[in-house]
Amino acid sequence: MKTLGIGIVGVRYGAHMHYENFKKLPPGLIELRGVCSRTLESAEAFASKTGITFVTNNIDELLAREDIDIIDICTPPATHHEIAIKAAQAGKHIIMEKPLTGYFGEPGDKEPIGFHVPRARMLAGALKNAEAIREAVRSNGVIFCYAENWVYAPPVVKMRNLIAASKGAILEVRAEENHSGSNSVFSREWKHTGGGALLRMGSHSVGACLHLKHWEGMERLGKSIRPVSVMADTADLIHTDASNRAKKANAHNWISSNPVDVEDWANVTIKFDDGSRATVLVSDVGLGGLNTRITTFMTDGVIKANMTANNAIETYAVDPETFSNEYFTEKLETKAGWNRPSCDEDWFRGFIQEITDFVDAIQNNREPLAGIDLAVDCVNVIYSAYLSAEQGKRVNL
Known part of the structure; x- marks a missing residue:
């Protein structure tokens, strides 16, 4: 089977947890080929611990690499939907830490939004983001892996x-x-x-x-x-x-x-x-x-x-x-x-087990046990x- 190239986005707790479990896979299944973070300093610090050679603070540079098949999204939830849609449009398979997405306010919001934004508006915004990810995944024929352990x-x-x-x-x-x-x-x-x-x-x-x-x-x-x-x-x-x-x-x-x-x-x-x-x-x-x-x-x-x-x-x-x-x-x-x-x-x-299933699902072009539909349903219920x-x-x- 082809060795799958992985690009990690985000370098905090979730990224370190995913890295530790990627290491447990049999040799030759995957290779970590890039890392992207908000700052080059944080990306370089993560790369120095993991041996990743390509470092960037520009998601488009990571997505442009032909040797990367999977984007592993470990960023705060507010950035999930934008990164996922870009990744799907670039033809990259996706592993995403939960939750899928949510409502994060509007441009220009200064006050804490949890105090004043009606929950009906939040529900509509969260579902809009969730459905946009599902549509991008399906229309671009990529596998979406929802990291619900x-x-x-x-x-x-x-x-x-x-x-x-x-x-x-x-x-x-x-x-x-x-x-x-x-x-x-x-x-x-x-x-x-x-x-x-x-x-x-x-x-x-x-x-x-x-x-x-x-x-x-x-x-x-x-x-x-x-x-x-x-x-x-x-x-x-x-x-x-x-x-x-x-x-x-x-x-x-x-x-x-x-x-x-x-x-x-x-x-x-x-x-x-x-x-x-x-x-x-x-x-x-x-x-x-x-x-x-x-x-x-x-x-x-x-x-x-x-x-x-x-x-x-x-x-x-x-x-x-x-x-x-x-x-x-x-x-x-x-x-x-x-x-x-x-x-x-x-x-x-x-x-x-979830990482193993994700890699196998992508290798064999099948849905993982935890996929996009479960992720969207969770947003709807919550x-x-x-x-x-x-x-x-x-x-x-």
Whole structure:
């Protein structure tokens, strides 16, 4: 098979995570041939760590290279749709970090847009961006790979196998993610990320729920089971009276969440066309390390999938420095007391599996397990949830 040339756009957390998993692929499948960042300095710093030889701060220069087959988009969400459309028009296949896109304001906006822009306008703008990407992908015949690792995580794969082995129906999917705040400096403002915890983290939970019901429909009925409405509540919990009361009492605050105009907590109920439900809870105010889990409640059983904290390995230490030189898990505040380190976090959360599927899909000209339709559906559900939270009522999709 042809060695696929990859150009990475963006050099922050997502790019480093993708690089680490590209390295795990068998030799000869891919080659990292270029990197593009907003500044040459940051691109050169990333290139020096990864061995990439072509460095630029001009996306058009990267797209013009004939030896690059795939553009891997790891930039903040506000730039996703423009880069994706350009890449598709240049005939490049696309790997994109979630979320697909969102609403990021209008030219000339100065005030924090999360405070004053009606959610109906945000929903329309986000869907316009999402559909523009889908149209560019389809009209140019490129493969779009949506980096939703939950779809590929071994616990979720096993969950699908167990559902297939049963004869029951999924009545509810319950998905949760929480931790103590984002790695990204852009996460505090709507104009950069297109929303808060619901879009940034909820993309995982919503994506997994939509995927499981779609998959169940294809298995049982030969057609997708579709979401039809949402009802939601969102909040900025770190700036509530409850939080301020703790500050006045000089309580220690381990939580890094500090939103400007986005939410750090959300609860969403999704209704599907077969009458079943999905419940999504996401939070940036959860201590104890990254927590990600899905439960399917079926007519003939219950299946729980835990992608982070599990008891494969457990540690205890009085001194938090006892295990200071060994990685435990993302977002863990302290290694003192009892802890549950992840044995292989990237594998257990599906990162290497998604990269493997993406490369195989492009090599064989097929749709990946997580593709453009799932990405667009997530935008639709999440922005409809923002509208529901604003209006205080159910919103039909």
